[in-house]
Structure formats: C-alpha cells, structure tokens
Amino acid sequence: MSVNSQQALFEYALRLGDNALILGHRLSEWTANGPILEEDIALTNIALDLVGQSRMLLSYAGEIEGKGRTEDDLAYYRQSAEFRNALLTETDNGDFAQTIARQLFYSVFADQLLQGLQKSTDATFAGYAAKAIKENAYHLRHAAEWTLRLGDGTDESKRRMQEGVDKLWMFTGDLFATTEADMQLVSAGIVPDVSTFREAWLKRVSDVLTEATLTVPESNWFQSGSRNGIHTEALSYLLGEMQSLARAYPGANW
C-alpha cells in the first residue's frame, strides 16, 4: 500500500470510528434522563452498539497507522481538529425530538454506507459493515417509528419534531462530503462513493417525514468542514468532558 493510500484508509477508519464514538457518546448523555424508562433502555442500547463499533474501528485505524496507537489513544488524546466525525453526530441532544431527528438522518445515511462497505475489498471494513448493518437497521427502525409518533402525535410534539428537523437540516450535507483521498479508496473498491447517496437519502428521509405529516426543509445551504477537522463549537465541549479523566492521569491504566 502506498503511503498516500495508507493515510487515506487511516482517515476513513477514523471517520467511521469517530462517527460511532461521538454519536454514541451523545446518546449516552440520555442515561437517566429519558422520557420514560423503556426509552432510557432503548437509547442506551443504541449508544452501546455505537461505542462497540467505535472500539473496533479506532483499533483498526491504529493498526493501519502503525504507530502503536490504541483505540483509547485515539479517543482520548486527539484534539477536536483531529476528529473526523460528521458535524451531525456532534450536535447537542436538544429535546427528544431533536435527538430522534439526528438519529433518523444519521441512520438512513449509515444504512447506505454500510451496504456499500459490505462489499469492500478491505476485509475489516466488510466484516465491520456486516455486523453494524443489523445494529443500524434497528436504530433506523426506532428513529423512524418515533418520527411518526412525534410528527403525527400532538400539536406540541409536531412542533418540536419539525423544529428538530429544521435545526439539524444544514448539518446533513456534510455527511456526503468526499475528499480526493476518498476517491482513491472508491476506485480501489474499498469504500462506496457517498456523494452518490444524496438523492436516495433525501427520498428515504422525505418519505418518513411526509408520513409523519412533517415538512421536508427546502434549504439547500449546508454546513461542511468535518473532513478537514473544522467542527462546531459543540465538539470541543464534548471532548473536554470525555477526555478529562484520561488526560488528568496520562499513561495510567484503568
């Protein structure tokens, strides 16, 4: 593998791992705060799936890099600019509706991505995708069911769900951003070309929103930057909390 393609693969593994880690972390913030106990358990299950995925992916990223960094080195000792997660995943939980909107947007995208990755020529990516696609199918089902209930529930829930959708819409474009390095991986059959997902994503999300009697936002203005490590302010706070203990005792074993 050339130095360039190794770097590209490393970045991609980081991106997948960071998406899972940051979104899983956000969902874990719901623990003990859910709208009903059954939902606490559901959100934690999703968080656990994602944290599990992140461990596998960050370990793999460390392997590709070949400098001996572990999953924890990568999770706890990188700065916000070194994180590659999509902007959507780091957005704050907001209310339950906003959390559901984020999960719907992300899970539809993840379903597309994982279907492509299942065919990856990289055995680790393909193996990861085969496992994660089932987990994600449940996350998607959960998010879609809740979107229906909140959109077509009461006036208040409809208002909140619409607000959540509208507020997060501008962060969805970043999911489909590709870099030149990505295109190398695409041509090697290692990853799918996410820039081609957009139309199908919009169709699937619109179908759910429409069934939920919600309005699909019309704005075509999207935030971007995660591919270059330019994040929202929210990420540095999240990392400040997540990394605080590990960084206070560098080198300690836990």
Add this chain to the structure above:
Amino acid sequence: MENTVQLEEQFNAKLDKGEFIEPKDWMPEKYRKTLIRQISQHAHSEIIGMQPEGNWITRAPSLRRKAVLLAKVQDEAGHGLYLYSAAETMGISRDELLDQLHTGKAKYSSIFNYQTLTWADMGAVGWLVDGAAIINQVMLQRTSYGPYSRAMVRICKEESFHQRQGYEIMCALAAGTPEQKAMAQDALNRWWWPTLMMFGPKDSESKNSTDSIRWKIKRETNDELRQKFIDRTVAQAEHLGLVIPDPELKWNEERGHYDSGEINWEEFWNVVEGRGPCNHIRLKVRVAAHENGAWVREAANAYAAKKAKREAGSLVA
C-alpha cells in the same frame, strides 16, 4: 370475619409449606402493603441508582470502561422495570408508584444520596454497594411473593457482572500509580460506612423486620445480612492492599465472624430523612426527566389513538 380468619390460616399454611403467593391469591392487607412498599422502594432505588454512576459515563477513562458502565447503568433501568412490573401485579400502577417517588412520599435506598466524586467511586460502588445489594437480593430470590421472587431471580442472574466489574476497577487502581491507589483508598473510606448502612437499622430497632420475616418476604435479618457482607468483604480489601476504615474490625474466633465498630446511626437517620449530600439533586434530576418526557408520552398516546381509529375505520370500509 370468620372467613378472613380462615383465609389467613390458609395463607399461613401456604407459607409454611414453602409455597409461593401469587397475585390472585388472597393475602392479608398488611402483607400486600408491606410488599408494595418494599418492591417499589427497591424499584425506586434502581432508578435513582442510575444517577451516581450515570455521572461518570461521559467521563469514563477508556472505551471499554465506558461500554461496561453504560451496560451496567442500563441494567439498573431494566431492573427498575422488572420490579415495577412485580409491584403492578398487586394492583397499583407504575404511574402511582412514580408519583410517590416524585413527591417524596416513597423512599429509596439512602446509599444513592451519596456523591460519586472520582472514578474510583465507580469501583467502590460496584464492589461494595452492589456487593451489599447482591447479598440482599440473593435472599430475596426465595421471597414468598411469586412475581417478586421471579424478578429477583432474573435480576440476580444479570447483576452477577456488576460487582465483578466494580472489583476489577478497584484492582486496576490498586495496581496503578500511587495517585490511583490513593484514589481507591479514598473511595473505600467514603463508601464503607454508608454501605454497611444499606442493610438498615439494627434488628433491635427495625420496625418492619419482624412481619417481613414471619411472612417470608425477608428470610434473614438486617444484622445477619450485614455480618455476611463484612465477612465476605474483608479478604477482598486485603487482596487489594486497601484498608477498611474501621479500627475495631477484628476476626472473632469464637463467633466465627468479624467484629466491627459502631455505625454512625445519627448520619444514617439524617440521610434517610433527607439531609444527605445528594437527596435534593437526585430527586430533582428524576422529576425533571419525568416532566420533560411528558410531551413525548402524550404524543405516543395520541398517535396510538389516531392509528387505532384509522385501523377501525379501514375495517368498516
């Protein structure tokens, strides 16, 4: 009147034969009340108990620890649900039970009114608090009320990893840097006495204990269970190289048990009565979650009603 006497005799005979009482069986009103109180208190403890550990999920120092802690706190929510279900078989709704918790009418285990200040507290809570809880719960698997017993069997099976993960955290800290070891000792210092208080007042002062034993709701007394816990835990602390903060702790050859110092009962009663370090915050967080979730629960109900109506409509058409 005579009928009640007869029914009570049958009830007692059942208990004597070691049979379980099931939801539809006749039972003395006080048995029912005692059980509802105890099961719901137990359920509330699981739910409030999510908070002290939930505090550290977002700061867990490794991804493995993060996953384990998440799974553990999730189990607590699950166990709360099993227990609420058991209480509901006695004809009280979860709505009512939660209302009792939120308005401060119902109690939960005082241990959760203590703070978790460092990561070592995750170790100490798992090792000591769950260790103490398991002793109580293992006994409750044989409690006389069927649904409660079944819930406890399930809970015990699932909780077996809780204490282990706590002890594993302590082992890592005890074998770690001097700072980590100090952190572990500090956690043991703060959690030891409150853990002993979890078993409740001394037998000589426990007003609920006698009935509970007679009805086989409880099968061992507070003091017996507390002694069992101390006897089991001393060697575990020694293995860690940590010191239990009780200068009077000493093996008594004659009794075959450890002797230990006196619990600070003044602290115990003050925390029970609401003057612990976290009583207010724990309740505040719980009530906020409940209130912030009201619109979600209503939305789901409204949707279910609409859907049922649509389905009924399409059946007619």
Add this chain to the structure above:
Amino acid sequence: MSTTDNQWPLWEVFVQAKTGTPHKHCGSVHAPDKEMALQNARDLYTRRSEGTSIWVVPATAITASSPEDIGPFFEPSNDKPYRHPTFYVTPEGIKYL
C-alpha cells in the same frame, strides 16, 4: 404532577429462547402501541441474546383462572392415572412400547 399523565398501557411479554421451544412469559413492559411494545420488549428482555422470537399481548387481553378454580379446574385430573403411560403393565422383555 397531573393525574392524567400516564406510563402507557401494560403488555405481557413472551420470549422464545430457541427455535423449537415454547414462548415463555418473562415479564411485562409499558408501551403506547404494539410496535413499540415489541421494541421495548426486545430492548428490555433480550439484552443478553435470550431470544429468537417475542410475543407481546395487551395485559387486559389475558383472562386468568382464579385461585378458587384450583379445585374444580385441576383436581379432577388427579384421579385419572390412566392418562399416564406408567399406569399400564407391560410384559417383561417387550420393547418399543
């Protein structure tokens, strides 16, 4: 706290541990409708891969016998041992019966 607030209706949950075995009652969940009842049951009762199939039934749909029925329902079968194979005498040495 209003009295109109509620925790959703109660559903009884039956889980099949392995294909080929019966569904067994394992507890209950609260849920607003059947789809959510299934999801909640899955999240609560199969966290440790305990299941291959789940049934959820509205708790109100279950009719149960009562303790007074124990006599009339179950005792009459006690004196009918001929329903069990051990009731019958088989000549010695005869197999496959």
